[in-house]
Amino acid sequence: MNSVNPKRILRNYLAQQAIEAAENDDVSVLEHLHHGLMDPYSESPEYDDLAQLPPDWGKTLEISCSS
Structure with missing residues (x-):
């Protein structure tokens, strides 16, 4: 099951x-996100924060798709 379902995915709030x-001018958050998503199936405790549910403010983010 772990090889089918990724532990980490890109979420809007992330x-x-x-x-x-x-x-x-702080790219450390982007770098952390990038490295954590490079291998989303691994058990890497240093990236557990990327697998959390969104905070309250992140539940109401609105996105639009323009083409």
């Missing part, structure tokens, strides 16, 4: 955190 940090 992307938003990385964007906001990068806008403030």
Whole structure:
């Protein structure tokens, strides 16, 4: 089952955190996210924060798709 279901996926709130940090010249959040998503099936405790449910503010993020 672990080889089929990834432990970590890109969530909107994670992307938003990385964007906001990068806008403030802090790319460490983006790097952490990038490295954590490179192998989403691994058991890597240092990336457990990427597998959490979104915080309250992240549950109401609205996105749009423009084509």
